[in-house]
Amino acid sequence: MIEVSRQIPINEPGQPVLTRSDVWQGLVMKADNALPFVPAMTHCEVKSREGKNVLVREIEFRGERCHERVTLTPEQQVEFVRLDGSVLGTILNNIEEDEDGLGLRFSFKLTLAGEKDGSPAEKAYGETVEKDYLKAVDATLAAIRRLKGDRDALLKRYYETVDSMDMPAFKAMHTDNCKVFFANFPAAEGPEQIAGAIGQFWSTIGGLSHTIVNRWDHQNETVLELAVDYTRLDGSHVVLPCVSIVKPAGDKVAELRVFIDVAPIYAPAAAEAEPAE
Structure with missing residues (x-):
């Protein structure tokens, strides 16, 4: 033997x-x-x-x-x-x-x-x-x-593109049959629908920035824990926790699922406390 x-x-x-x-x-x-x-x-x-x-x-x-x-x-x-x-x-x-x-x-x-x-x-x-x-x-x-x-390169490029709010570059990063599920909004399929849905969301904010807190790689997908710093239209900021599941396909994204509560973006910024009488 x-x-x-x-x-x-x-x-x-x-x-x-x-x-x-x-x-x-x-x-x-x-x-x-x-x-x-x-x-x-x-x-x-x-x-x-x-x-x-x-x-x-x-x-x-x-x-x-x-x-x-x-x-x-x-x-x-x-x-x-x-x-x-x-x-x-x-x-x-x-x-x-x-x-x-x-x-x-x-x-x-x-x-x-x-x-x-x-x-x-x-x-x-x-x-x-x-x-x-x-x-x-x-x-x-x-x-x-x-x-x-x-995969490192894809994720880095993807979130840099999202944070730049560059719509043509963002559309190009998805496969033709890509599906995006964002918060509780209806699912969007294909680059045009995705661009329309995300573009509408982007129109309600002043900017955004993603920070990866934790990452778990699996054979066909990556799970990310993120902190997302949103700039409101009035210039104030709110940082929200988020979990995203990204399914790569070569150098593009085949599916994205984003679990986040975006309601705090649209809540009034906390006012400074009035001094006690």
Whole structure:
């Protein structure tokens, strides 16, 4: 049996910092389609799903096609069990954390058909597979960093555009079928409806500025806790708490849900207290 276990540090100096959630998103995407993450794999297709966290996929690795059952333990582990082919066994991807920070451990216990334990052929195959998986871990972390960087750039550009109240630029940042749900206003779909709805809202304020308080990234969306500083038409300000859910699609937004109570914007600014008689 070929047994290997190696941990790779996730946050090396000089690299964008990844959270456990960031890494987990990447592992989920790799489970669905490993081709962007595993250089030695040339085919990957999900054949069936068993609930939310188990799938069976067909892969081609080093020229051989086989099937794997993939089991996801959220934020912790992905297990790959080979179901057929000349190499059987289990491969694990684990997110670990210790005093040195986050690490991504890959482990495998594999048997090579027709070879005795410890044979030269088995040892040679094990060395080759270990190199392949080291490359796969590096490629996986690099892909996750790219994805996080792309999302960082999109969110930064999106809220800079909103805060500038630049309507042409704002319209251009939404997909053709984008949906926006803002406060308790009717949903708007498509850039024209979105521009009309948000433009009408912008006409009732003097300006706005978003500050991100907390952020939670998931595979297909980002949840933001925001503090929004609104400038009223009379020049006074009110800062309101807000939660937004953003679903990216490449360099555009495919859906936006904004949970906020905008009533305080239109309440009279608090008057200075009258001195006691």
